[in-house]
Amino acid sequence: MIPAMDLPGGLMLREARPADLAQIGDLLARRGDDNDAEDHRLVVHDPDGGFDACAVVVDGDRIVSTATLLDETVVLAGVPIPAAQVELVATDRDYEGRGLVRALMGWAHERSAGRGHLMQVMIGIPYFYRQFGYQYAIPIPQSRAVSRVPAMPAGYSVRRAGPADIPVMASLQNASQERFGLSMPHSGLCWRALVARAGSFQVVVEHAGQVVGTARLTPPEEDVVLGEVATDRPEAVAALLAYASELAGGEEIEAKDRGGLLAGYLEPPLPQAEDYYARVPDAVTLFDHLRPVLSARLANDDNDDDVIVSFFRHHVRLSRSKGEVTGVTAGGPMQAPGVHGGAGVAPDLIAPLLFGPHGIEGLARSHTDVYPGPNADLMRALFPPVEADLLTFYLP
Ligand SMILES: CC(C)(COP(=O)(O)OP(=O)(O)OC[C@H]1O[C@@H](n2cnc3c(N)ncnc32)[C@H](O)[C@@H]1OP(=O)(O)O)[C@@H](O)C(=O)NCCC(=O)NCCS
Numbered sequence: 001m002i003p004a005m006d007l008p009g010g011l012m013l014r015e016a017r018p019a020d021l022a023q024i025g026d027l028l029a030r031r032g033d034d035n036d037a038e039d040h041r042l043v044v045h046d047p048d049g050g051f052d053a054c055a056v057v058v059d060g061d062r063i064v065s066t067a068t069l070l071d072e073t074v075v076l077a078g079v080p081i082p083a084a085q086v087e088l089v090a091t092d093r094d095y096e097g098r099g100l101v102r103a104l105m106g107w108a109h110e111r112s113a114g115r116g117h118l119m120q121v122m123i124g125i126p127y128f129y130r131q132f133g134y135q136y137a138i139p140i141p142q143s144r145a146v147s148r149v150p151a152m153p154a155g156y157s158v159r160r161a162g163p164a165d166i167p168v169m170a171s172l173q174n175a176s177q178e179r180f181g182l183s184m185p186h187s188g189l190c191w192r193a194l195v196a197r198a199g200s201f202q203v204v205v206e207h208a209g210q211v212v213g214t215a216r217l218t219p220p221e222e223d224v225v226l227g228e229v230a231t232d233r234p235e236a237v238a239a240l241l242a243y244a245s246e247l248a249g250g251e252e253i254e255a256k257d258r259g260g261l262l263a264g265y266l267e268p269p270l271p272q273a274e275d276y277y278a279r280v281p282d283a284v285t286l287f288d289h290l291r292p293v294l295s296a297r298l299a300n301d302d303n304d305d306d307v308i309v310s311f312f313r314h315h316v317r318l319s320r321s322k323g324e325v326t327g328v329t330a331g332g333p334m335q336a337p338g339v340h341g342g343a344g345v346a347p348d349l350i351a352p353l354l355f356g357p358h359g360i361e362g363l364a365r366s367h368t369d370v371y372p373g374p375n376a377d378l379m380r381a382l383f384p385p386v387e388a389d390l391l392t393f394y395l396p
Helices: 020-032 034-045 100-114 128-134 163-177 188-194 232-249 283-289 291-297 347-355 358-364 377-381
Strands: 005-007 012-014 052-058 062-076 079-091 120-124 135-139 141-147 156-160 182-184 203-208 210-216 227-230 255-256 276-279 307-311 315-321 322-329 341-346 388-392
Touching: 005 020, 020 034, 020 052, 020 062, 020 079, 020 210, 034 052, 034 062, 034 079, 034 188, 052 100, 052 141, 062 100, 062 120, 062 188, 062 347, 079 100, 079 283, 100 120, 100 128, 100 322, 128 188, 128 276, 135 388, 141 315, 156 232, 163 188, 163 203, 163 210, 163 227, 182 255, 203 232, 210 232, 227 232, 276 347, 283 291, 283 315, 283 322, 283 347, 291 322, 307 377, 341 347
Parallel strands: 079 120, 182 388, 227 255, 307 341
Antiparallel strands: 005 012, 012 052, 052 062, 062 079, 062 182, 120 276, 135 276, 141 255, 156 203, 203 210, 210 227, 307 315, 315 322
């Protein structure tokens, strides 16, 4: 438990308690979406969530700001990385601009570190979370207008999913994520919330008595968006599009592609970047955790020289033996890593370097303070472009 903390003006930051539920829900609904109160309730009542997953700032008895931290697992090239997702962030209008969310993000990051997380990911309002160490790192599949709605294929049907469908939906999602270098599955908590919440809902596609596909939809009261499509059958994709269109009463719908699965059905993407935020609090610990990934990437380099990556303010030295990365040592400021055969990467580009679609080569093209140095082939092998598929609490 993180102890309560006094804030200026007689305010206090503390973990949430059951008696706070209605006030937190009210604050979230007032500042965000009506469904946020339900989402918060589902999280704090879940066995993997709990009230201590949420913190509040109180002014006497009044709850004036809140944030929630969810446990997640991000998987890079088969290696699970303990991670967190910050959600359900809001401050009462009368208390904005006093640093309350800055304080709550401090709480979230302390809690996250205490739970052994090596990174955080989140969806959030533009720019704001950069102020707390987040970088735009991982592309979000855009919601694109559906240009062609197919008919429901014969023998296929789509129905809303319930708790009993979670195992089959999870296994279809796992299969879909296998081809991505970076993935984040829905946690157990998230699955339980997804089949209970009103803000989005799950469907399954059936054929010959078998579930052959799944997806997530926003409700018809909002603009219908089809996302998280998981199937290996083109007919199931068609069935999901036909279902979504019917749900929208024939109005225009949007859908998110996933690795080309919906190719031929969607308008071209808009020329607008959309990314998940990611934060790497300690590059040295993360690099050390990722030694199996780094070793595999360097498998074709039959040299055991140390590899240096400088973040300018500090650097890491990867030591190697018999083709394996055996250690990661932290070092101080290093302005010219190229002299030592190393690469330079600005510290605020570590998350895009490790988890993004550009790799060191792409980042070097658009950032003066990223360069692979004299061993460019080795650095390109170490930091390749990564294709990602994250499943988050909200359909972004
Ligand atoms: C966005 C919101 C959460 C900010 O809460 P807050 O308690 O006022 O934030 P803080 O005072 O801790 O802000 C931290 C810093 O960001 C700045 N800031 C505040 N709102 C900002 C915004 N919308 N965009 C960019 N910076 C902002 C503050 O000036 C402060 O800067 P400083 O630390 O250098 O002084 C609050 O305005 C809110 O609840 N909005 C409606 C709901 C919402 O958008 N939630 C977030 C969903 S992801």
